Amino acid sequence: MSAKSSSVAWTEFRSNPISILGLILVVFCIALALFADVITPYPEHVGPIGDFTAINQAPSAAHWFGTDTIGRDLLTRIIYGFRLSLLMAVLVLSISMPVGVILGLLAGYLGGWVEFVLMRLTDIFLAIPPLVLAMAIMGFLPATLTNAMLAVTVMWWPWYTRLVYNVVRSEAREGYVLAAEVIGASSPHVMFREILPNCAPAVLTKLTLDIGFVVLMVSSLSFLGLGVQPPTPDLGSMVADGAKYMPDAWWLSIFPALAIMVLVLGFNLLGDGLREAFDAEV
Template identity: 65%
Template sequence: MKKAFAILLSNPLSVLGLVLIAFVVLSAVFADVITPFPSHRGAVVDFANFNQPPHWPNIFGTDLVGRDLFTRIIYAYRVSLLMGLFVLLIAPPVGTVIGLMAGYMGPKTGYALNRLTDVFLSVPPLVLAMAIMGVLKPTLTNGMLAITVMWWPWYARLVYNITRAERVEGYVLAAEVIGASKWHIMFREILPNCLPAVITKMTLDFGFVILMASSLSFLGLGVQPPTPDLGSMVAEGAKYLPDSWWLTVFPGLAILIAVFGFNLLGDALRDMLEAE
């Protein structure tokens, strides 16, 4: 463990990833404290200060109805993190169980589960999420459900490939010889060897979930106003480029910081787990 942490802290990019993620998480948790205008996260109108460029105390400027852009970006991080947590608390367990069963159970079960996974993987993720949101009402909850539905197959395929390789290892054959049940072998013997790859993918996917959620909101299919969302802020600001550049640039940078930080952290975790 000490060696793993030494590898983590010795890599400047890993440290940068930790710093960026800490900034995003702490900003979201303490948004009520650090934002200058907490009420601007909702349906507030201040036409006296509408569409103002960055200045004090509106360091990121104001939007088209006078709300502080910095405040709305910080509260939008809450929405993004909630989206990521919801998706990654459901999709990986579902995909992992399906991948284990497809890789270890009999050929009929494996074939059926693999074909089910292929159906979902055959459709581009954003297109599938858009199709789901086209049927459902655009809300935060439905957005999370749409992304979850399209995310589990990637974990199923990852765990399936690992399980197919592990099922011929000596420890699995030994468990079969002593009469261990299939469920015991899958969840007590094979699963621990799948977890490092799953955890690494979850960390990398957190950023991609935020990016996907922002894409849906950019298209008007995600979180709806007045709830602050990074994607919808970028979409709204894009109409007024280049004059009101801050409306798009700062929400876009916020997305970049979150995605970049989780990608760096995912790479760091992969190096740590390989070192153990």
């Protein structure tokens, strides 16, 4: 995008209260994750160590979100759950996004058999529901943090391939691309120096939206017992464990579920704001 169009997009973004709300929620969650070691009241409760004198205590001044079945402070574990969820989302997307973008560029610009092979492979992955594919992969692997990340990464790159492919097919007919080809620019130069910058708004918007979706997917795997394993604090696992004690110890599930909702809602609102500001198709 040009500097002028970027300025206009930022102005539109700031004028949208929903976008600002999303940005505030995202910054709040990231700040909690980054400074968890400092702001959590009971950092020693991250692991298996608990307090058997404070088992299943309801929310109070000492424990704002209550305690779990071995007396660990739930607020502390939720804040560390933010850190784990965001870390997994960043790692998953830092792998799947570049792979999908490169494949989309190749398919959209080169065409021919490259386009046919890459896009049919993409269609195959997109035809399978993401959670089903992740569960199938985890069915053959031990339930660990690394394998959960691998399962989500494998299913996420096709969305970026399809998105960038559509943008490239449109941009390839623009005058600046034809001008670069006329003066003898190489295919890599045209793809990565000319077309790719114009794909950035759509990719950035989808990346922001996908952080929330990845968090939700990872939490779903953990809820089903296929993701992060105890005693690591994970929001999905906490919801699943607390469900056994509903409705008496309602806080065990309600507060982790609300944490997931806030995290996903923040990135969704932020992504929607970016999509409207940049007028991006994702």
